[in-house]
Amino acid sequence: MKNRLRILFLSSEIAPFAKTGGLADVSSALPKAFHDMGHDVRIMMPKYGSINDRKYILREVIRLKKIKVKMGAVDHYACAKSAFIPDSKVQVYFLEYKPFFDRPELYVDPNTGTEFPDNAERFALFCKAALETIKLLHWEPQIIHCNDWQAALISWYLKYEYNKEPFFSNCSTVLSIHNMAYQGHFQYDNLKQLGIPENLKEGINDLKHGDGINFLKGGILTADKITTVSQAYANEVLNDSEIGAGMGDYLQQRKNDFEGILNGVDYSIWDPETDKLLEENYSLAKPEGKAANKKLLLEKCNFPPDESKPVIGIISRLAEQKGFDLIIDAIKDIVSLDARMVILGTGDPKYHESLEKLSKTYSKNIALFLRFDNELAHLIEAGSDIFLMPSRYEPCGLNQLYSLKYGTVPVVRKTGGLADTIVDYISDSENGNGFVFEDYNGKAMVTAIKHAVETFKDQKTWQKLMKRGMRADYSWQVAAEKYLKIFMFLVNSRKHK
Ligand code: ADP
Numbered sequence: 213m214k215n216r217l218r219i220l221f222l223s224s225e226i227a228p229f230a231k232t233g234g235l236a237d238v239s240s241a242l243p244k245a246f247h248d249m250g251h252d253v254r255i256m257m258p259k260y261g262s263i264n265d266r267k268y269i270l271r272e273v274i275r276l277k278k279i280k281v282k283m284g285a286v287d288h289y290a291c292a293k294s295a296f297i298p299d300s301k302v303q304v305y306f307l308e309y310k311p312f313f314d315r316p317e318l319y320v321d322p323n324t325g326t327e328f329p330d331n332a333e334r335f336a337l338f339c340k341a342a343l344e345t346i347k348l349l350h351w352e353p354q355i356i357h358c359n360d361w362q363a364a365l366i367s368w369y370l371k372y373e374y375n376k377e378p379f380f381s382n383c384s385t386v387l388s389i390h391n392m393a394y395q396g397h398f399q400y401d402n403l404k405q406l407g408i409p410e411n412l413k414e415g416i417n418d419l420k421h422g423d424g425i426n427f428l429k430g431g432i433l434t435a436d437k438i439t440t441v442s443q444a445y446a447n448e449v450l451n452d453s454e455i456g457a458g459m460g461d462y463l464q465q466r467k468n469d470f471e472g473i474l475n476g477v478d479y480s481i482w483d484p485e486t487d488k489l490l491e492e493n494y495s496l497a498k499p500e501g502k503a504a505n506k507k508l509l510l511e512k513c514n515f516p517p518d519e520s521k522p523v524i525g526i527i528s529r530l531a532e533q534k535g536f537d538l539i540i541d542a543i544k545d546i547v548s549l550d551a552r553m554v555i556l557g558t559g560d561p562k563y564h565e566s567l568e569k570l571s572k573t574y575s576k577n578i579a580l581f582l583r584f585d586n587e588l589a590h591l592i593e594a595g596s597d598i599f600l601m602p603s604r605y606e607p608c609g610l611n612q613l614y615s616l617k618y619g620t621v622p623v624v625r626k627t628g629g630l631a632d633t634i635v636d637y638i639s640d641s642e643n644g645n646g647f648v649f650e651d652y653n654g655k656a657m658v659t660a661i662k663h664a665v666e667t668f669k670d671q672k673t674w675q676k677l678m679k680r681g682m683r684a685d686y687s688w689q690v691a692a693e694k695y696l697k698i699f700m701f702l703v704n705s706r707k708h709k
Contacts (some may be wrong), residue, residue, distance in 0.1 A: 217699055219246055219253040220353040222253065222342055224335065224362035226257050226483075229268060229306075232318055232584075232611045233529055234475070235390045239359060240297055241478035245692035247302045254351070258334075259293065259306035261314040262482075265395050270306060275348050279307075281341045283333070290341045299480070307341050309580075310640030325561060332398040335427065336406045339365040339644055347379055354706075355699045358387045361396030365430025369385020370585045371434045384702035386695070387435035388426065391607050392449050393533065394459045396427030421458065432462045437698050438470045441608035442629035446472030448605065453543060455605045455628075463689055473695060475608040482593075482614045489590035494619075496682040499675075500593060509595025512588070513554050515581030522551045522668040525620060526598030527589045527611055530559030530567070533600035535625060535652070540566050542654030546579040549658075549665050550707035554596065556581045556588055564571060593618040597674075598664045602657045607629045612646070617682035621674070622646035623660050633686075637677060638663050645681045656691075 223239035225231055237367050239255070246253040251478030258260075263270075276292035276297055290309035297304060307313070312334040315321075321328050328334065339358075343366065346353060358366045367385035368477040374380050379697030402425060404477065408416065418433045434440055448455040449462055450470075480486070484502070485495040491508040503519065510517055528534045534557075539546065546553065555567060564582050571580035581588060593599070599615035601624045612622040616633075624630040626648050637644025647667075649660040668674050 218353040220709035222363035223359040243562035245688035255304045259308040297539040332402040335362040361427040367434040368430040387431040387494040445628035522597035524553045525592040525597045530557040530563035545658040619678040
């Protein structure tokens with residue numbers, strides 16, 4: 213194929229191997245889309261203790277049995293194994309370095325509930341090891357596509373440490389930021405452990421943020437191009453200091469190299485017509501099967517089998533960002549509506565505690581599942597009528613897109629990717645595909661939920677709304693083409709250097 217690109221895709225989580233949120237979904241679907249378009253794409257992620265070698269058929273790679281990674285005066289020896297994303301031909305290299313990655317969780321120590329204290333070293337090693345791996349493979353990517361802070365140091369290392377190595381002279385870097393609030397911000401002292409020499413003034417300046425060092429900043433200032441996951445969020449991080457979370461000024465400096473590309477949906481996994489995790493499959497042409505999923509969901513929630521009342525679903529990390537304080541504040545008003553609510557989530561212990569209390573007080577109206585459960589997530593998408601995402605901010609959001617496909621009408625706050633994808637039915641009945649509120653407060657949210665619950669009573673209108681969502685196409689092809697346009701631009705500009 214003409215213009216077949218070699219793309220190395222780096223991410224700290226990839227579905228189904230390891231997942232804490234939307235990044236994992238994107239990191240599996242987007243490389244698959246690049247591959248389907250004929251490109252040579254390979255992925256690299258850390259080999260966490262939770263990844264089962266046998267289940268995913270991980271194989272040793274002879275050339276990658278001993279990868280030397282120099283961090284200052286210390287040499288670490290890692291290795292890498294290889295497998296494919298299930299049901300695809302996309303190759304994944306798992307970087308194995310047991311002292312850093314052989315742990316049951318990705319970022320947070322389950323014993324303390326706080327971040328692992330050596331996260332700076334862990335992910336700096338991941339980045340360096342990725343560069344060493346491709347050298348050992350003699351496989352020279354034209355594009356290194358780095359995702360989030362865990363992979364953000366790649367472009368920094370290329371600029372300041374690997375700049376004299378001809379092997380990398382044709383590599384361009386793209387940094388995709390899936391959430392500006394997660395930055396890899398560490399104490400200044402960590403520079404020593406990362407083996408960064410103190411005389412590297414310009415390089416250190418690119419990392420320095422406040423009185424610490426910041427991997428995301430390092431990536432923003434050194435990557436060739438930067439993207440984030442929706443246009444609205446791209447504007448917000450540039451112009452709203454709270455959402456920009458300290459990165460706004462750096463992004464302003466790189467404004468001409470920064471753009472928003474909306475995520476897509478992997479319909480091989482998230483389509484009610486083929487979803488293997490559902491009680492019964494259904495589709496736009498045959499929507500009847502949705503009822504069987506609702507029935508099972510009601511049973512699992514210990515709700516009476518009354519299907520005339522709407523079920524409001526929530527699947528979310530329990531984090532400040534996701535708007536749980538609105539739900540907690542407005543719970544009395546929510547339960548007074550003729551609806552029931554099912555919440556699936558894990559995260560901040562403070563939300564575990566307060567949601568647990570609420571679900572006990574209002575057990576007739578609220579079912580709470582405090583865990584990570586992919587199967588239940590699929591059932592909630594299919595069995596709910598309404599899907600609630602009252603986010604304070606939302607870079608893209610995937611669940612509102614899954615909900616559209618599953619005929620589960622979204623109620624969202626107008627922010628980031630939610631603003632880019634959901635149109636309010638009340639103010640625009642021609643195009644509306646959900647219910648949208650703007651002000652970040654409980655009252656505005658309850659008004660939007662009320663509109664949804666009221667509309668649900670008029671089943672004719674509701675079915676129309678559901679079907680409008682089910683018809684929408686958010687497949688990855690569109691996004692993948694936009695990324696490829698950036699990649700081609702970089703490859704061509706390198707040729708002309
Ligand atoms: P974020 O990346 O901010 O967490 P997204 O909406 O982009 O939010 O993606 C969240 C992804 O994680 C979705 O695939 C969602 O179904 C999944 N998810 C979140 N929490 C859970 C959970 N507790 N159990 C199962 N899946 C979950």
